[in-house]
Amino acid sequence: MDASIFTLKSASRLQLQHQASTLQVEFPSFIAAEGGVKVKLGRRTVTLQNGVMMFLRPWQQIKLLSSGTPNVRIHYIAFESYRLMEESDNRMLYHVDWSILPESGWVSPNLSQRAYSQLRQLTEAPIAGKISSRAKRYMLEELLDFVFSGDGGGKEDVHYDKLIDEAIAYVHGHYEEPITRAQLAGMAGFNETYFSTLFRKRTGWGFSEYLNRFRIGKAKERLLASDQTLHEIALSVGYKSGLYLSRKFKAVTGMTPGQFRSLPKPARIAAFQFVGHLLALGVQPIATDAIILHHSLLLKDELRDVHTVSEQYGADDLKSLGVDLILAPTYFYHTPDKMKQLEEIAPVVTLDWAKLDPLEEVRLIGKLVGKEAAAEQWINRYLAKARYARLRLAEHIKPNETVALYEIREQSIGIWNRTLRGAYNLYNSLGMTAPERIQQEVLLPDKPMYITESELPEYAADHMFVVICDSPDYEGELNRMLREDEAWRSLPAAKHNRIYPLKLEECWSCEGLSLEKQLEKQVEWLLSGHVIQH
Incomplete structure (x- = not known):
């Protein structure tokens, strides 16, 4: 018998009232947000990023504040922790015990896709209502195992x-x-x-x-x-x-x-990634989910009439839309229930996301949906724009100057390879040269890496694009960093006004039409420079 057990007390989705809400914590709890929310815990304020959870101990009050991002989803799970205190042949006595739990305010490592799926299933009311109490307990235990496995005590x-x-x-x-x-x-x-x-x-x-x-x-x-x-x-x-x-x-x-x-070429496609590719082909998806919409800000006009299905890809939502093809990323295989549910609704085609050259990905999807000619037309248009951009930049970027893309994370700085955050535009389409260490450690092995702020000078470029996460005033956030943070302020790129802000929601993927619009913004930054606002 387990020495410790956990029972679910409540699981719900919270709503911010007038940009702020107060929450009284009565049980050990976790809170997570999609879209970003600020949590005020005593004198400490933490911006809760996508993909992580914050632990809260009982008998305290916290304040939830809007980070300015629309359509924020806040997941809240309260549970109790018990420890086996006495055991005999016919009796086991458990007492409430919090000794194995972390301190209040502890933030988990990034959750896996499967862990986030468990979280959503527990907090999504229509789904949760169909899950038995026993199943909920197993889901809670699995979720807690995912969360705590990244802690210092879970290295194995x-x-x-x-x-x-x-x-x-x-x-x-x-x-x-x-x-x-x-x-x-x-x-x-x-x-x-x-x-x-x-x-x-x-x-x-x-x-x-x-x-x-x-x-x-x-x-x-x-x-x-x-x-x-x-x-x-x-x-x-x-x-x-x-x-x-x-x-x-x-x-x-x-x-x-x-x-x-022999299935007819699809006309009503639900896409859970790849929406930028479909739009480049002149195909508007019939449905996607809220996370994709949130991270497709440059496509908001094109996606205005696209249906947003529930977080669990509810069968009723998609069936009512008459979907005839579902495009999904291969990481959906990490959530078997979701995959099986989608397969009951319409044929599902899975593709590796952010692995292929984006132009080859457009060609592939063009073949899948019978739009090969449209794919070639868009690729030719995009490459023509890139050639023209190179000519415009020739007088502004010297041959020996380097360019790179970075992302500010809560405890690290990400350096991306070619297939995310618009990096393809810089390295492939515009032919920019990255610093030597980024070439050797990121671009050649084709994998992202994470560095500390103290390591930044070793990877710094002459021109630096910086992705700011979950901040409505992303330019203001970068200006603050350049004014107040010595590690950033001392960089040569900062002294020459060559650090350019990018909003995560605009450059999340390198998909088709998104990539084309990102190119326009990146070129304008390189031409105009970025003057720090004091």
Whole structure:
């Protein structure tokens, strides 16, 4: 029997009243926000960023303040913690115990997609009402396990998660090859049984089912975007024959590969990523979710009439819209319930998000939806704009000057690779040169990295684009940093007015039309400079 157990007291979505609300905390609690909210705890005020949770101990009052971001969603979970104090053959006595809980104000590491899904399911009233009390307890325990595994006392769990993530990455990169559970368990350093337990805990799927569904997803992509035979597709996704692929495909989708390939080209597409690509093709998605809309500020006019479905991608919402294709990122495989629910509504095609060259991604989606000509037209238009921008910048950016993109996080500074935050425009389309360390440590291995503020001078460029998160006055926030923070104020780029602010909600992705509009803003900053406002 567990020495500690947790019971759910309440789970709800909170609303800010007149830009501020007061909350009396009665039980150990977690609070999280989508869109950013400020939490005033005593004399301390913390901006709660997307993807993290703050822990609150009982018997205190906090104030929730708007950060100025519209459509903020605040999730609140209260629970109780008990510890086993006495045990006999026929009796176990638990007492309330908070000794294993962190101090009030503790902020978790970034949550995984699956952890955030658990949080939303618990706090979304229509969904939560359909979940049994026993299931809620399991979900709470899993969520708390996710949250606390990133703490200093959970280093072993974090290490195990990293090893499983490496196994998942291996599947994504080698799915066309023979892959066995024993092979990946050996690579991770576990026996097969323990590997299976850890894999299910991390993803929600058994290993074989995850591998099979990922391969079927790749087969769907090829069925719609290529002229390959069924046998060729089978070999390209790791199956030994077209007949074997057909059996697996029908078991997952309910239709044969031939039936899937013969589906009419979609006209009503729900997109949970990739909206910028669809708009570049002249296709307006019929639906998306609130998070995508929040982070697509440059597309607000084009997305004005797009339906926002509930956070749990409710079946009723999508069915009522007559959706005939759902585009989803492969990270949705980390939330099995969500994937299965979507598959009951319409055919689902999953694509790796922010992995491909954005122009190749436009071409791929053009093939999937029958818009190949529109894809080439948009690519030619975008490249023409990039060529013209290079000519305009030639007199302003000297050949030996460097350019790079950074993102301010609560405890670190992110440096992005080419496929996020508009970095593709800088390095690929405009042909800018990054500082040597960024070239070697970020661009060549093609992966982002995080540095401390003290390390910033080693990675600083002559021209620096800085992404500000969850701040309505992002230019003002950057001006404050440049006035008050010596680490930033002393940079050569700051002294020459060459640090340019970008709003996260405008440059979250490098998708099609978003990328094109980001290019215009980036070029204007490089031409005009950024003068600090005192």
